[in-house]
Structure formats: structure tokens, C-alpha cells
Amino acid sequence: MKNLLIKNGTVVTASDTQNADVYIEGEKVVAIGNDLGSRFSKKADQIIDANGCYLFPGGIDAHTHMQLPFMGTFASDTFETGTLAGLHGGTTTIIDFAFQSHGDTLNSALNAWHEMAKDKTCSDYAFHVAVTDFTETAQKEIQGLVEKQGVSSFKTFMAYKGALMLDDRQIIQLMKEVKKFGGIVTTHAENGDLVDTLIAENRAKGNLGPEFHPLSRPPIVESEATGRIIDIAHQGGHPLYIVHLTCEDALNRVRAATLRNQKVYVETCVQYLLLDDSAYLEENFGGSKYVMSPPLRKKSDQEALWKGIDQNLIEVVATDHCPFCMDQKKMGIKDFSKIPNGAPGIEHRMELMFSEGVLKKRINLNKFVDLTSTAASKIFGLYPRKGSIAVGGDADIVIFDPKVKHTISAATHHMNCDYSAYEGWQVTGKCRTTILRGQVVIDQGKALIGKGYGKYIPRTKPGVANV
Ligand SMILES: [Zn+2]
Numbered sequence: 001m002k003n004l005l006i007k008n009g010t011v012v013t014a015s016d017t018q019n020a021d022v023y024i025e026g027e028k029v030v031a032i033g034n035d036l037g038s039r040f041s042k043k044a045d046q047i048i049d050a051n052g053c054y055l056f057p058g059g060i061d062a063h064t065h066m067q068l069p070f071m072g073t074f075a076s077d078t079f080e081t082g083t084l085a086g087l088h089g090g091t092t093t094i095i096d097f098a099f100q101s102h103g104d105t106l107n108s109a110l111n112a113w114h115e116m117a118k119d120k121t122c123s124d125y126a127f128h129v130a131v132t133d134f135t136e137t138a139q140k141e142i143q144g145l146v147e148k149q150g151v152s153s154f155k156t157f158m159a160y161k162g163a164l165m166l167d168d169r170q171i172i173q174l175m176k177e178v179k180k181f182g183g184i185v186t187t188h189a190e191n192g193d194l195v196d197t198l199i200a201e202n203r204a205k206g207n208l209g210p211e212f213h214p215l216s217r218p219p220i221v222e223s224e225a226t227g228r229i230i231d232i233a234h235q236g237g238h239p240l241y242i243v244h245l246t247c248e249d250a251l252n253r254v255r256a257a258t259l260r261n262q263k264v265y266v267e268t269c270v271q272y273l274l275l276d277d278s279a280y281l282e283e284n285f286g287g288s289k290y291v292m293s294p295p296l297r298k299k300s301d302q303e304a305l306w307k308g309i310d311q312n313l314i315e316v317v318a319t320d321h322c323p324f325c326m327d328q329k330k331m332g333i334k335d336f337s338k339i340p341n342g343a344p345g346i347e348h349r350m351e352l353m354f355s356e357g358v359l360k361k362r363i364n365l366n367k368f369v370d371l372t373s374t375a376a377s378k379i380f381g382l383y384p385r386k387g388s389i390a391v392g393g394d395a396d397i398v399i400f401d402p403k404v405k406h407t408i409s410a411a412t413h414h415m416n417c418d419y420s421a422y423e424g425w426q427v428t429g430k431c432r433t434t435i436l437r438g439q440v441v442i443d444q445g446k447a448l449i450g451k452g453y454g455k456y457i458p459r460t461k462p463g464v465a466n467v
Contacts, residue, residue, distance in 0.1 A: 001026040002045045004438055007037060009050030009399065012365050013057065013388050014374035022055060024395040027437035032391060046440075050399050053432060056369055057388050058092025058396030059350045062376040063243055063267060063318035066096055067116060071340045072331060076323045077416045079116055080451040082346060083123040085414035086321075087442050089347040090398035090431040093124040093386050093457065095376070097155055099164075102133045106141045110149060114456070121454035122447075123436060124396075126382065128186065130155040132163070134170040139177050146181040150458020152381045153184050153241070158225045159192035159293070168232065175238040182461040184265075184379070185233075186241040189225035189250065190217060190294055199337045210287030211280040213336045214295035222294050223249035230257045230264055239466040241265040241379060244320050246272040246294045248304035254313050263465055265379055267316040268305050270349045271421060274356055276302060279421075288329040289419050291339040292320065306362045315375040317353060319345035323417035344417040348408055348427070350398070355427035359402075381459035399433035406430055 004024040011020045011032060021036035022029060023044070031040065041047060066082040068075040077085065083094060098113035100106050106129050113127055129151050131138060145151040156171050157164040166174070175185050198216040202208075207215070226242060230253055233240035245251060245266050254264050277296045280287035290296055308314045322342025332339030350372050357363040363371065377387025385394050408422040434442040441449045461467055 002438065003043050004395070004435070005036060005040050005044035005047045006050050006055065006397070006399070007047060009053050009055040011055045011389055012369055014366050014370035017365055022389065022397065024438045027394055029389060029391055029393055029395045032389065048399065048433065052401065052403070054365070054400045054402060055389060056090065056398045056400055057373045058386070058398055058434070058436060059090045059372045060093045060095070060376040060382065060387060061086060061091045061318050061321065061346055061349060062095045062316055062380060063269065063320045064094045064096050064346060065320070065322040065342065068099070068322060070322070070342070071338070073324065073328050073340055075342060076325050076328065077321070077344070079120040080122060081414070081416040082321065083121050083125065083454055084447060085347040086123050087434050087436065087447070088414045088431065088445070090350040090400065090434055091123060091346055092396040092434065092436045093126065093382065095126045095128055095380060097130045098127045099130045100132045100138070106131065106138050106145060110145065110151065117456070119452040122441070122449060122451055123454045124457050125454055126380070126457045126459050127151055128153045128155050130157070130164070131166065131174055132157070134166055134174050139173070142177045142183070143181045146183045146461070152182070152459050152461050153186055154178050155186045155188070155243070157188045158229065159188060159190035159195050161192040161196060165192045168228070171229070172232060172236065175233065175236055179238050179467065182467045184239045184241055184462045184464060184467060186243050187229045188243055189222055189229050191221050191225045194221050194224070203335065203337065208335050210285065210291055210336050210339060213291045213339070214277045214280055217293060217295050219247040219249040219297065222247060223253055226250040227253040230254065230262065233264070234260070234262050237466055239265070239462065239464050241267065243267050244269050244272070244294065244318070245314065247297045247301040251304055251308045251313060265464060266314045267318050268314050269318050269320045270345060270352050271296065271343065273302055273305055273317070274352060275421060285330070285333060288332065288339045289421060290343060291329070291336065291341055292343050293341045309363060309367070309371065315379065317349065317371040318376070319349050321346040323415055325418045343421050344415045345421065347413050347415050348422060350431065351427050351429055352422065354400070354402070354429040359428055378463040381462050382457060383463060386457065395435055395438040397435040398431050400429060401432045402429045404428070404430040
């Protein structure tokens with residue numbers, strides 16, 4: 001067991017900012033306070049000077065897809081490469097999705113994902129289970145998953161008919177079962193039938209380039225499904241978490257729910273806050289880099305999302321990290337509907353949120369921590385082990401230098417993807433050192449651990465109302 005003393009930093013949590021030292025024994029934080037050197041410097045194996053730096057809780061990315069089999073290919077980051085890239089950017093825990101195959105059980109999905117992640121993952125990890133076929137067997141598995149396997153959240157898709165989509169009846173039954181055992185349902189809210197219709201219409205007209213992807217999934221596709229799932233949850237008194245909300249119209253459905261005193265938990269992703277749909281016009285098939293669902297929206301939607309964060313309508317900023325290399329994107333060179341949906345993002349979520357959020361005064365430091373770590377840890381049952389810098393909690397800490405300027409590029413990033421959605425972006429603030437369970441895992445851009453360091457973190461019940 002190694003002991004670590006971090007001196008002279010500014011400790012930032014979702015609620016407080018204080019100049020303090022942090023003392024770590026083994027994997028846990030043991031003390032936070034002033035002048036801990038006088039008490040602990042003799043016991044410390046290593047002393048780090050964090051003068052001029054913030055200490056943030058390790059980031060939690062609640063929405064990632066490592067090596068996901070999807071649209072005829074696999075997401076290009078493995079559990080090893082994707083989580084190592086995450087550590088470089090200060091994300092110490094991911095919650096990935098185990099996808100049920102049609103006709104198969106939820107447990108076999110979870111086992112398959114455990115098999116992919118085990119001995120490979122660099123950061124800590126947990127799983128949501130994506131339910132794509134809500135059979136009687138699946139229904140019987142919910143209790144065991146929540147109570148024995150550490151899976152307390154279940155993803156549903158209202159789109160991708162014939163592949164991932166559940167109909168409303170199945171979602172209602174799933175919500176009832178999940179609620180019985182204290183879990184939460186999360187939803188990809190797009191009207192799948194409307195999407196399929198609009199894709200077919202565009203293809204019939206010969207509209208085949210990536211610029212027609214957003215036109216086949218306009219905001220009303222998302223806002224309709226968002227409103228519908230919110231109503232369904234309200235009717236049954238079920239907790240609900242909406243993944244990757246992107247636009248003002250959908251946000252207004254969440255806002256409307258508050259008028260009848262309904263609480264809905266909402267995630268957006270960093271790309272929806274920072275990129276807009278003009279990206280689809282990039283030449284030479286460049287628009288395909290941004291083909292994801294839901295698609296990027298207008299600048300006015302970005303502004304609405306930032307305001308939604310300020311109004312506490314949006315709790316979590318994740319990435320939906322699901323990278324595909326350009327060769328894979330080219331599967332849809334003749335038809336946008338065949339472009340694998342997804343983009344890289346895990347590595348720069350925290351630095352972008354700091355540079356574009358905190359430094360541009362859209363959010364304060366404590367909100368930054370809440371959005372990137374604490375809220376997800378509470379909603380998804382990782383708290384208090386993860387999501388804060390607190391005595392007794394895991395020593396997952398990012399030593400962040402707020403002054404370092406750098407440029408994002410595929411040439412220097414660690415994600416296994418040959419493009420960056422933020423190529424050439426200048427950001428201020430960098431993760432200098434990442435500590436995971438008391439171990440320095442990244443220092444000044446150098447990885448000090450290898451694959452298999454990451455641990456599976458079974459989750460407890462969500463810390464939300466109505467469970
Ligand atoms: Zn996703």
C-alpha cells in the first residue's frame with residue numbers, strides 16, 4: 001500500500017472550493033486540510049506539489065460505447081484504448097452499455113461485456129444494460145441485475161426499429177419492473193418510425209450525403225419522443241433519465257414536466273454544447289465525422305442547453321463516446337443512413353467543459369465538477385465511493401493546471417480514431433496528473449499503468465426520487 005500527499009492545491013467539489021492538502025493511504029482519501037505535511041509527510045511515499053492547480057474529483061463519463069458492435073462494424077476504441085484516452089483527459093470511471101441481442105438474455109449481454117472489459121480496461125468501469133427485447137425471461141432478470149450484479153440502470157431505445165427499439169408497451173412494462181427493485185430506466189428519445197420515414201423520403205429523392213442525416217432526424221423527432229417518455233414515466237410515477245438531449249424543443253418538454261412537479265434527470269453531451277449542424281457541410285465526406293444520433297443542432301440550441309444547465313434542468317454532461325475511423329464512416333459514402341453513428345469524445349470532455357464552460361463563465365467551478373462527475377455518481381449509484389474528493393472515498397483525483405494552453409488534434413490524441421471532432425480547437429487548462437484509487441495513472445501525458453488496472457465497480461441503487 002502506497003501513501004500519497006498532494007500539497008498546495010485548490011480542492012474543488014460540487015459544493016466547495018478550498019485551498020487544502022489531500023492525504024491518501026492506499027486507494028482512499030484519509031485527510032483533507034491545511035498543512036497536512038506536518039502530520040503525514042513522514043508516512044507519505046510520494047509528495048506531489050499541486051501549487052497553482054485545481055484538484056477535481058476524477059471524471060465520470062456516464063455514456064460510452066467501447067468496441068460496440070454497431071451498424072455492421074465495431075466502435076474503434078477498445079476498453080483498453082478508450083479508457084486510457086479517458087484517463088489522459090481526467091475521466092477515471094466510465095459507465096458503458098452492455099447490449100442485449102434479440103432472443104438472448106440480459107445476463108448473457110452483461111457477461112459478454114464483462115468478458116470484453118476484464119483485464120483490458122485502464123480506468124474503473126460500470127455497466128448499464130441496454131434492453132432491446134423485453135421478454136418474460138428478461139423481466140425475471142431485472143431483480144438479480146440490480147441486487148446482485150451492480151447494474152441499477154437500464155437503457156431503452158425509442159428508435160432503431162427492428163434492431164434496438166422497444167415499443168411503448170414494452171417500455172412501460174420494463175419501467176414497472178425496474179422500479180420494483182429500485183433501479184432507473186434511461187431512454188434514447190427519438191421517434192423511430194418518424195426517423196425511418198424521413199430517411200426513406202430522403203433516399204427516394206436521391207439525398208444521400210451526410211448533410212441529409214440531420215434533416216432525417218429534425219428536433220421534432222426528438223421532442224415528440226422526449227415528451228412521450230416523460231408522460232409515460234409520469235403516469236406510472238417512475239424515475240426517468242434521458243440520455244443525450246440535444247435541443248431546445250426537447251428541453252422544453254422537460255421544462256413543461258416541472259410545471260406538474262415531475263423531476264426528469266437529463267444528460268447532454270459535450271458535442272451538443274459546442275458543435276452545430278454546419279459541420280455536416282464539411283467537404284469530401286467530412287460531414288460524416290459528425291454523424292451521430294441525435295444529430296448536432298443549431299447554435300440557438302447550444303445556448304438553450306447551457307441555460308438548461310444553469311436552470312438545473314440538465315444534470316450530466318457525458319460524451320456518447322462511440323468512435324469510428326474514416327474507413328468505417330465510408331461504409332455510408334453512397335448513403336448517409338449507412339454511416340456508422342458515433343464520434344470520439346471521451347478524452348477532451350473535461351478540458352472542453354473547463355475551457356468553454358468555466359473560462360467563458362457559462363458555469364462555475366463547482367458546477368463543472370457536478371456536471372462532469374458528482375451528479376452522475378449520485379444518479380447512478382456510485383456515490384460516495386466515486387464523484388467527490390471526500391474522506392473515505394476512492395482517491396480519484398485530477399490535478400488540473402488551469403493555465404496551460406494546448407490544441408486538440410487527432411495527431412496527438414490517444415483515442416483510437418483518425419480524426420477529432422474538435423481538430424484545431426485551442427483550449428486552456430489541462431489535466432496534468434490523473435490519480436485513480438491512489439495510484440498516479442497519468443503524469444504529464446505519460447501513462448504509468450497498463451491495461452487491466454481498471455476495476456469493475458458494482459453500483460448501488462440510484463440516488464434519485466421515485467425509486
Ligand atoms: Zn449512446
